[in-house]
Amino acid sequence: MESRDSFPEDLTKALVASYGRHSRTCNLGNEIIPSRDAIAAIVEDLLELLFPGFHRRQNLNSGNIRYHVGDLLDDLRVRLAEQISRVGQPGRTPSESKDRSMEQALGLLERLPALREVLEADVLAAYEGDPAAHSCQEVVFCYPGLHAVAVYRLAHELLLLGVPVIPRMMTELAHGQTGIDLHPGARIGPGFFIDHGTGVVVGGTCVIGNRVKLYQGVTLGALSFPRDSNGNIIRGRKRHPTLEDDVVVYANATILGGETVVGHHSVIGSSVWLTQSVAPHSMVMMDKPSLRIRGASKGEFDNFSGFYQI
Amino acid sequence: MESRDSFPEDLTKALVASYGRHSRTCNLGNEIIPSRDAIAAIVEDLLELLFPGFHRRQNLNSGNIRYHVGDLLDDLRVRLAEQISRVGQPGRTPSESKDRSMEQALGLLERLPALREVLEADVLAAYEGDPAAHSCQEVVFCYPGLHAVAVYRLAHELLLLGVPVIPRMMTELAHGQTGIDLHPGARIGPGFFIDHGTGVVVGGTCVIGNRVKLYQGVTLGALSFPRDSNGNIIRGRKRHPTLEDDVVVYANATILGGETVVGHHSVIGSSVWLTQSVAPHSMVMMDKPSLRIRGASKGEFDNFSGFYQI
Amino acid sequence: MESRDSFPEDLTKALVASYGRHSRTCNLGNEIIPSRDAIAAIVEDLLELLFPGFHRRQNLNSGNIRYHVGDLLDDLRVRLAEQISRVGQPGRTPSESKDRSMEQALGLLERLPALREVLEADVLAAYEGDPAAHSCQEVVFCYPGLHAVAVYRLAHELLLLGVPVIPRMMTELAHGQTGIDLHPGARIGPGFFIDHGTGVVVGGTCVIGNRVKLYQGVTLGALSFPRDSNGNIIRGRKRHPTLEDDVVVYANATILGGETVVGHHSVIGSSVWLTQSVAPHSMVMMDKPSLRIRGASKGEFDNFSGFYQI
Numbered sequence: 010m011e012s013r014d015s016f017p018e019d020l021t022k023a024l025v026a027s028y029g030r031h032s033r034t035c036n037l038g039n040e041i042i043p044s045r046d047a048i049a050a051i052v053e054d055l056l057e058l059l060f061p062g063f064h065r066r067q068n069l070n071s072g073n074i075r076y077h078v079g080d081l082l083d084d085l086r087v088r089l090a091e092q093i094s095r096v097g098q099p100g101r102t103p104s105e106s107k108d109r110s111m112e113q114a115l116g117l118l119e120r121l122p123a124l125r126e127v128l129e130a131d132v133l134a135a136y137e138g139d140p141a142a143h144s145c146q147e148v149v150f151c152y153p154g155l156h157a158v159a160v161y162r163l164a165h166e167l168l169l170l171g172v173p174v175i176p177r178m179m180t181e182l183a184h185g186q187t188g189i190d191l192h193p194g195a196r197i198g199p200g201f202f203i204d205h206g207t208g209v210v211v212g213g214t215c216v217i218g219n220r221v222k223l224y225q226g227v228t229l230g231a232l233s234f235p236r237d238s239n240g241n242i243i244r245g246r247k248r249h250p251t252l253e254d255d256v257v258v259y260a261n262a263t264i265l266g267g268e269t270v271v272g273h274h275s276v277i278g279s280s281v282w283l284t285q286s287v288a289p290h291s292m293v294m295m296d297k298p299s300l301r302i303r304g305a306s307k308g309e310f311d312n313f314s315g316f317y318q319i
Numbered sequence: 320m321e322s323r324d325s326f327p328e329d330l331t332k333a334l335v336a337s338y339g340r341h342s343r344t345c346n347l348g349n350e351i352i353p354s355r356d357a358i359a360a361i362v363e364d365l366l367e368l369l370f371p372g373f374h375r376r377q378n379l380n381s382g383n384i385r386y387h388v389g390d391l392l393d394d395l396r397v398r399l400a401e402q403i404s405r406v407g408q409p410g411r412t413p414s415e416s417k418d419r420s421m422e423q424a425l426g427l428l429e430r431l432p433a434l435r436e437v438l439e440a441d442v443l444a445a446y447e448g449d450p451a452a453h454s455c456q457e458v459v460f461c462y463p464g465l466h467a468v469a470v471y472r473l474a475h476e477l478l479l480l481g482v483p484v485i486p487r488m489m490t491e492l493a494h495g496q497t498g499i500d501l502h503p504g505a506r507i508g509p510g511f512f513i514d515h516g517t518g519v520v521v522g523g524t525c526v527i528g529n530r531v532k533l534y535q536g537v538t539l540g541a542l543s544f545p546r547d548s549n550g551n552i553i554r555g556r557k558r559h560p561t562l563e564d565d566v567v568v569y570a571n572a573t574i575l576g577g578e579t580v581v582g583h584h585s586v587i588g589s590s591v592w593l594t595q596s597v598a599p600h601s602m603v604m605m606d607k608p609s610l611r612i613r614g615a616s617k618g619e620f621d622n623f624s625g626f627y628q629i
Numbered sequence: 630m631e632s633r634d635s636f637p638e639d640l641t642k643a644l645v646a647s648y649g650r651h652s653r654t655c656n657l658g659n660e661i662i663p664s665r666d667a668i669a670a671i672v673e674d675l676l677e678l679l680f681p682g683f684h685r686r687q688n689l690n691s692g693n694i695r696y697h698v699g700d701l702l703d704d705l706r707v708r709l710a711e712q713i714s715r716v717g718q719p720g721r722t723p724s725e726s727k728d729r730s731m732e733q734a735l736g737l738l739e740r741l742p743a744l745r746e747v748l749e750a751d752v753l754a755a756y757e758g759d760p761a762a763h764s765c766q767e768v769v770f771c772y773p774g775l776h777a778v779a780v781y782r783l784a785h786e787l788l789l790l791g792v793p794v795i796p797r798m799m800t801e802l803a804h805g806q807t808g809i810d811l812h813p814g815a816r817i818g819p820g821f822f823i824d825h826g827t828g829v830v831v832g833g834t835c836v837i838g839n840r841v842k843l844y845q846g847v848t849l850g851a852l853s854f855p856r857d858s859n860g861n862i863i864r865g866r867k868r869h870p871t872l873e874d875d876v877v878v879y880a881n882a883t884i885l886g887g888e889t890v891v892g893h894h895s896v897i898g899s900s901v902w903l904t905q906s907v908a909p910h911s912m913v914m915m916d917k918p919s920l921r922i923r924g925a926s927k928g929e930f931d932n933f934s935g936f937y938q939i
Contacts, residue, residue, distance in 0.1 A: 033766070034679075036766060037682050045770075061346065118330060121330070174771075192761065207494070213761050226518060226538075282920075300605060384657060388637075450863070515830045570883065590902055
């Protein structure tokens with residue numbers, strides 16, 4: 010054990026040597042990478058532009074809204090371009106990179122009005138689909154599912170604009186906040202409602218239609234990984250299922266496979282495990298699960314040692 | 320694409336037009352709504368009064384506790400009344416609203432001693448029910464399940480006092496922090512223990528007795544939505560199950576339906592899916608699930624393409 | 630209801646009386662306990678030393694890294710020793726406690742180079758096991774699973790050094806951030822990859838080998854609690870399963886029991902429920918679940934009342 014006299018010199022030396030030996034887990038060498046805090050702040054500002062008046066600025070009205078929006082857009086463009094420029098633009102000069110980053114930042118901001126159209130459909134779907142919702146504003150204000158979907162839509166646009174890494178940072182931030190894991194690569198139509206949401210996983214090559222509804226714990230995942238002849242995973246192929254319009258997937262259902270298509274207007278019941286396609290207008294449920302139900306006295310529970318899960 | 324000269328004017332105009340067209344996803348027009356940050360701070364202070372000395376003020380003792388509590392109560396009443404006044408009091412004059420908000424804030428604070436009684440039972444249930452717990456203080460200090468239950472109990476009291484929106488904000492805050500989704504409308508008796516907790520969903524019309532224990536991933540949910548003749552969801556009916564006293568529900572079990580009653584002292588096993596009532600002292604388990612177990616060589620795994628879930 | 634004249638005196642009196650009556654849910658009496666915020670900051674700093682350059686200091690390079698590391702180590706040792714000293718050292722004088730706390734803090738810091746070796750294997754496992762990962766840096770930067778595992782490894786070291794309470798605080802912090810619940814008592818070999826992660830629960834007496842991979846919702850849990858003749862839970866016995874090297878456990882599988890061993894190179898399929906040991910090189914899958922698939926017209930859905938889970 011290190012004596013106090015040699016602390017921290019010996020340990021510093023050991024750590025720095027480790028950085029040299031295992032450089033893949035370090036970011037040294039003057040490469041500035043995106044700041045997670047800056048991205049989080051940018052996301053909050055983007056959400057403010059999508060849903061004005063709910064959080065920071067609550068005294069917005071038709072008189073002051075124009076100034077507030079213009080000011081925020083102006084500032085956001087610069088901050089977003091700065092973060093984008095940090096992810097690297099291979100093959101471009103610094104000046105080209107700077108231009109490209111500014112272009113991409115502007116590209117996302119210009120999509121905001123169109124995203125509001127889609128998000129209104131998402132909010133309405135939540136309100137109409139949940140007996141516990143009292144108003145659309147409550148959905149915007151309180152619903153973690155709506156928050157996760159809004160962040161996903163922003164991340165998806167950024168991905169389409171060719172920005173790497175940052176879309177994933179955005180959805181992982183939302184994942185940490187809501188327990189909902191939506192990969193930015195998924196394609197999801199308007200009117201998308203995730204209720205409760207904890208544990209939902211939507212894979213990056215999912216295709217989801219309009220007015221689709223998911224409950225907590227639903228996985229839309231992959232079925233095996235194709236590997237090349239060297240045993241390395243092949244990246245990029247469609248691995249995740251397609252859900253057509255008006256599909257409902259109840260809690261804890263698992264749907265897998267890049268070729269699995271759930272036909273429109275189908276209902277996938279709770280805890281179903283599905284790896285095959287189903288026709289439109291299908292109802293898919295587990296066989297009524299066989300339960301063993303026994304009456305038992307109190308003493309019997311004390312000695313019972315099977316099947317208690319903790 | 321917008322030229323730099325016209326940015327941000329054109330986009331500002333487009334966004335503001337969108338706010339006008341889709342107003343349900345905006346909060347403009349001088350309506351101040353509750354502040355999520357203020358509610359979060361109020362919840363932290365309420366938790367401090369329920370469990371003094373664990374977080375901010377750690378040098379509390381019998382000498383200074385009285386001043387600290389008195390001071391905090393005084394300040395909390397004002398801040399809570401302010402947030403409550405923002406959710407609107409239909410049919411009242413501003414002065415009546417102000418009085419009513421103050422009344423409701425006071426009402427919650429006056430419930431704190433009674434809530435401490437209930438929460439002590441909850442903490443004891445956690446300590447006695449978890450081999451990994453070393454002390455009651457550790458439960459208060461570390462257990463996300465206890466945090467979620469404490470916030471639920473505060474939210475439930477506020478709901479009973481007739482405050483809208485804010486109870487839901489409080490439980491969704493705790494949901495984001497713990498992955499545990501307890502609707503403030505549920506009725507839950509003392510001695511309630513949620514272990515691990517991620518993925519637990521308790522619906523708003525659940526009735527849960529005393530000394531009930533839930534594990535991670537348990538859903539107490541609804542079975543279909545009654546709709547009226549126009550196809551609109553009927554809000555308010557009991558949709559979620561009843562668990563009587565001393566019930567244990569193991570991980571990932573799903574219990575559904577407003578008429579489903581789990582009799583007292585029953586045990587619902589892991590991954591059970593239950594939509595019917597069971598008598599007291601029942602043990603309900605899945606049939607020992609049929610597993611297919613195959614030995615396989617390494618080469619076989621590489622080519623195996625069925626049933627791998629990602 | 631209390632009149633405004635007597636508020637807050639009567640309520641303060643009632644609350645303070647409650648603190649006296651129910652002292653197990655209070656921390657009064659001059660006992661300083663660890664600060665959750667301070668522990669969170671210490672964890673962030675430890676992560677910075679494990680993965681330099683990703684968050685706060687992004688302009689680190691071979692020129693300034695030595696100073697930054699030395700400076701941080703020096704400061705961390707003091708802060709960590711301070712928190713450790715708060716958890717109590719029964720049977721020691723204050724001076725002995727202070728020395729012991731400093732010893733334990735130093736002990737953790739000295740493990741950092743060795744932890745980096747293990748964590749590099751964890752990062753590589755994530756990169757090689759996930760088609761969506763573009764680089765090792767992206768894994769360090771974005772993956773909640775990696776974050777949870779890194780915090781677990783720090784907590785586990787601290788537990789081995791004999792520090793109580795704080796290891797659990799650390800893993801519960803990470804649990805709140807990621808939905809992944811890894812008990813600091815578990816023993817987990819290098820190359821450990823948790824993908825998606827929400828809902829994973831690894832119990833405190835789990836033993837996990839090298840290069841093991843888990844997906845979201847996997848529970849490695851206990852099967853019944855042994856109780857002594859007085860009905861009290863026996864703490865400390867191995868209650869959780871063993872996974873040997875190179876095991877893969879797919880989403881939502883549940884493996885239970887202190888005597889359950891999953892042989893090396895086995896694959897446990899999605900949603901499997903396993904309470905028995907399996908030999909090496911086994912594939913364990915649910916029997917292809919029986920699904921009922923019905924075509925149905927739209928009207929039929931409206932009247933269908935069975936098996937919809939919300």
